[in-house]
Amino acid sequence: MAHYILKRLLSLVITLLVATIIIFLIIEVVPGDPAAYMMGLSGSSEAADALRIELGLDKGALERYFSWVGGMLSGDFGISYTYRVPVSQLIGERTLVSVPLTVYALILSTLIAVPVGVISASRRGSIVDTSLMGMAQVGVAIPNFWFAILMVLVFSTSLGWFSAVGFPGWDAGFWPCIKALTIPAVSLALPQAAILARVMRSSVLEVMQEDYIRTARAKGLSRRQALIRHGLRNAMIPVLTILGLQFSFLLAGGIIIESIFSLPGLGRLVFQSIAQRDLIVVKSIVTLLVLAVVLITFLVDLIYVLVDPRLREEGRG
């Protein structure tokens, strides 16, 4: 077991290292000079040169790579070219928007998906099942940005509510923030809920075949009772895996939703940083997102191995 964990940890470190090299190389070849961008249409090239030196862009590539990675290891992500504040501060501020948004969306999607999946599975083949799964199919097919536009349209023209834009900041209180995040979270949650509901349904169906459910039913529990008392916990395991995947997917994938609702989240920061060639920010955020995915995958694997020792040898086939 310890051997397995060690092996996985080693490959995790290698993955991260290779990832930083790839990220750095891509960033190196991105055309467009951040200093020239900041000087604009009328800027002199002299001023741009001065700025380039100020930003440390005149140094060699290798030197910059090592100072970047070395800095990150000690928690120093560098200074943003455009904002001129520490990158870690920017990321910290944005994480306080993106992570709550993602968690909110996942909670909503779980709240929708679990009951739908259970109902569908327990009435397998009925009209209820067919129509719920049909709706889930449609839900999977809806691009979240289109759904967001429709939400804005419905809420504003039919109901006369205009979604508040932007984010008041947590110091403005809990509820104003939740209010600002609600419509964006719903837009993100719906397609995810549709996926999750399908997983939940098949997972429940599988669990219902297990011996212990049969035993429970033999003892006189109804299907539903047996499921709720014994099956649900087990049926949730694959759902949790999917939730883990969705967390990292949503964290990075919220870009479009964040910009539609003008939320100052990570996705918008990185998108804007790409456009402004604030490359140091882009590098750091992408690295952090990769780290998040790798860690989550690692944890999920770990849980699996703990649950099912047979997998230890096979890794994750």
Place this chain on the structure above:
Amino acid sequence: MKHLPLSFIVGGILTLTFTLVAILSFIWTPYDVEAINIAGKFAMPGLDHLMGTDHFGRDIFSMVMVGTRNAIAVSLVAVGIGMILGVPLGLWAAGSRMNGGSLIDEILMRGNDLVFAFPSLLMAIMITAVFGPGAINAIIAIGIFNIPVFARMTRGGALSIWTRDYIMAARVAGKGNMRISYEHILPNILNILIVQATIQFSIAIIAEASLSYVGLGTQPPNPSLGRMLNEAQTMIFFAPWLAYFPGGVIVAMVLGLNLMGDGLRDMLDPKLKKRKASDVTA
């Protein structure tokens, strides 16, 4: 296979319809998609313009037809890239593992994990920032992320086939790794690959729409469904049809492909029904 599953029929009809519309758009659209007519802008859907006109007075129906074609073309090539590169990689990994080369397998699979670990939409945006926006670069960006999907699926399927008796027989007969992979393994996992390709196709359609929505896919004046939605954003309050039609077409296309994929799965391999977890996110 007593009768075709309903999902396959519905999905197949939808997919066929959009394919035909896309093909038709090569030879005929009701209007020239680039013809502008400022005086006729924001016409409501009606007999002259089935889906109305946009802010330049262009015919939405014609643009949707060509946009559908572009979406299909981009997705098809992107998934094709994923299969052409991913399937051999998966076969190689499985073959190596079964023949003592687990290091190669390990490296290939960690490489896959690496690609998986990158946030796909973000990387696609970065790739287009490097090479410039356009259909070709959108294809590359989407295609890269399809490689590990197929590689992993192929490897998983191949590993289970490698343990079968007839493979042992083939090995005894002196066939090499490559030959076994292509002659015996590949035909046996083609089913799951076709199902996965259908699902990936639908994911690629959404990815293409997202990229064009942020302005990085097919470039104007060539219409794209995602860009039409972006341009419609500020006009939906007085011309909502600008958002309804392109979005509805994306949904219907993706729905059709997903239903067809589900149906195919039921038909080809009922045991696979369990593995729905594989069509998540990506």
Place this chain on the structure above:
Amino acid sequence: MKITGLLLLFYLTSKTTALAVILNVGLQLEPPNLDPTSGAAAAIDEVVYGNIFEGLVRINKDGDVLPGLALFWEISTDGRSYVFHLAEGVKFHDGSNFDAEDVKFSFNRARAENSTNAKKYIFAPIVLIDILDPLTIMITLDHARPDFLFNIGLGDAVIVAPESASDNAFNPVGTGPFRFKKWVRGDRVELVKNDDYWGLEPRLEGAVFKFIPDPLSAYTAMMAGDIDTFPNYPAPENLFLFDRDARFDVVVGLTAGETILAINNKKTPFDNILVRKAIAHAINRKEIINGAMFGNAEPIGTHFAPSHPDYVDLTGLYPFDLGKARALMKEAGYENGFEATLKLPPPTYARRTGELISVELGRIGIKLKIENMEWAQWIDQVLRNRNFDLTVVSHVEPMDINIYANPNYYFGYDNADFQEIIAKIDESTDAAETSRLYKEAERKIAEDAVNGYLYQLGKFGVWKKEVKGMWTNYPIRSNDLRDVYIEGAN
């Protein structure tokens, strides 16, 4: 110096009653930092100019040069030296005193070798800065520069303090009527009234600049009432919905932005004046203004703001005429047309105009391939490396016709006659002569069809009816809030 006296009188006599009001201002672009003396982003000036930072002189809503930190000044008869008399008792927001040393520091910093000032050229003519006494400073130029006074009124020439200059990017300290409170990056900048302001007390208690990049959000934020004023609303297509709504005022004004189809004059076939004239005849300004700007823009025929008294209307010089355009193409030897690329920067006006241009030039056989790009790419490829055929861009700098005198500028117009006209303007101290020369310059570039002249970019102001005192036009990019108030608020 009449105005100065009046202002001084005003300052001494009137203290208006304060209104406890915070104004929510919507802006599309977030400034990258808050230091207007480093970096060129117009978004910086849109927040800080006139509010946090002030220069020796101030440019007002009509583009006039008014006294700023210098209450009045004398110009020597040869036009070379300026003596500025500074306001007394002015304090920076950190409590330090303002005097001639700060002016000298600011200007020397801007023209220093390692300066990152985007408009370093403003300070290039300065040969000497003499402090005569703590409140009097003399600046001597290499020769007479009629535009010097206007230039030092720009955001790039605001006065900063040596103690705080290096931190202005994120903690701006100026002398203006508002002081910086906080910046929630990606969302908003908050300002509060400066109680120790040396000039007229502002009528607002504070202001919040909210950054709303997405035009859909801009619409919903206005309609929801979250935003009191959007001085430069990004979506002309739905302006009419605000016009219809009794809660709002819609005020369409002008910016200093000449929107042009810039042509690479050094590249074949665009080096051929016949081709450029053909393009000029193929451009249908009415179609472009209606299609791209929803009717909200003024056509231009040369590179000059129509609101300027010296403007000459040259839109009739090469009127929309496809027959003539085709004949010119034939004469140039391109009867069957040719292919070219059109590189477009991100603003919506450029993208929409570009799409229409590609259709319009298609009518005379010029097949354009559109390439949409971000600013960073555009600056790199078009502006610096001149690797382009055509592009659409708005030149938002005020009075910038002199860019045509620089043969190395991106569109590559190299004409000795024109360069001479600009040289004369630079030296001219006679107003009538300057005006005549400007008109000559306008006509020259229009006749040579250097670029396709399309329209003056509009400024679409949307605000709640109660909001008064917002600028109608953008002679410079600024949302100076010193005169803004909310009617009925207390």
